[in-house]
Amino acid sequence: MNRADEDDFRAFVAARSPSLLWFAHLLTGDRHAAEDIVQTALAKTALGWSRVRGKDNPEGYVRRAIVTTHLNAQRRRPWREQPRQFMPDDELPPPGQLRPEDEHADRDAMWQALAELPPRQRAVLVLRYYEELSEAEISDVLGCARGTVKSQAAKGLLHLRRIFEKEEAHS
């Protein structure tokens, strides 16, 4: 990487890493895994930065690298660490203080429900409902057919609905 590329890449990392980390956190549910994946994706990007910087959307390229790095890692690790809702570093209220009427309770329940989804279903939902990508764009990112995107999204949403229906039936 020459000096101009180096400066450009440094500026890109400084400007976009918070957004990339947020995205990776949504995919993984684990802030440490998110940091690891973003670093890996950025390192891969750095190797071809002179080519990537010329693209219309370099950040989109890195996000694709984040998704594929994450899904590849999950495929290779049947023993993988499970994403957890209550990690020590999650800034959640102390035990016993998370009340049902808490304004964040529904979102926390949804975050926990997302942790139960298989990685690919979760990735499809994050790309659809956070990145607001179309089915065609998601199929491009994941390298799968549009029909697969549609069925994965439907299965993921169905699973989430069932969890909330069960909770509502309980309450």
Next chain:
Amino acid sequence: MTDVEELLRETLSDPRRKVEPGPGMYETVRARTRDLRRRRSTIGVASLAVVAIAIVGSVLGVQHTDHHTATATLGKTSPPASPAHGTLGTAIDIGNSLTVVDAVTTTDGLYVLAADPNKVVLLSPEGAEVKATAAGPTGAPSGVVVGGGRVWAWSQNSHDVRVYDSKTLSFIAEFTVQEAIFNVVAIDNELYFTTDQGLKVAHADVQSNGVTTNVGSITLTGSTYGLAADPTRHRLLVGVMASGSPPTSGFVGMQVVAIDTRTGKVVAHSSPTALGKESIAVVGDQVWVGGYGDVDKPRLLHLDAKTLKILGTSPIGAQVGPGSIVWPGTNVVWARGGGGEQLGCLDPKTGAVLETWSAVQGPVTSVGGTAFGVENGLQPLTLAGGCTG
């Protein structure tokens, strides 16, 4: 009726899920880029070397069929630089195409927790023969521990825990924990586990084949995660989030706390470590702690077992990426980068790297000169270079 799609959008946009990059993010990325470039270049050079050796070998084979020694010399590699680079043996067949999730080896046998379908399998110590099998916990199986003649297998997502006899795997009891289980150790007839609600204890009552939870006087509450048994000193070592004067700004990491299992009292604690999601390994009088944290601080720490004073780190600490995970062996400590695949066998007294493996991603267990890694099944690790498992 909850609008799931709307709630999903709100959850994914919730600013509480935003993660700030740690200091030194760019430097870490550059270091990983250099490492990646080096690895690709090594693979390229190695491939060229293999091709060159094959070509030269075939030429020599054709032209001088009686000079086999010439090709043999070319094929030889120079003695490995210290530390030794280990290899993986042939994966152990536990039958039925089961997916290995966790394993524990003891002098009595090799205990394997498998999925699809969930099973606990007892093999002979070297893994050659299946001695017994039993149905595993419900949900996604997470881990297996052995202690006091009991085998305990648990699932993190279903909170289901099953107890078996360690000789026969005959089922003793089953119970459900209300909270999310993080880490587990078994000592004598009791199971200790950290949860999102603190440290808990389960007692297996063999007489009535029942289990009671939260026995004893240990009442460590709050955020606990890492857990290890120190049977020599009758202690549990627990990772507890270090508390500053609230509101604490920034991440202060966790402390290791020692609890006397006979009294339930805290008898020693370390200073804050700047680590989270930690793992703790006790090997004799040495304690090692791995975890995730800032890349400009050690993510692999050596502690004195009695005082829990932080003594130092290991040379492998600089290669572990954003974090490290540790497991205890009989004579060594195993350490692997949290985001990588490089596994190291360390001298627990000095942290010196005795042997490394380039691709072991799962848990590692060892006893009496045999070691196994979970990597596409259960695979024996060849031990050399002073690594005795």
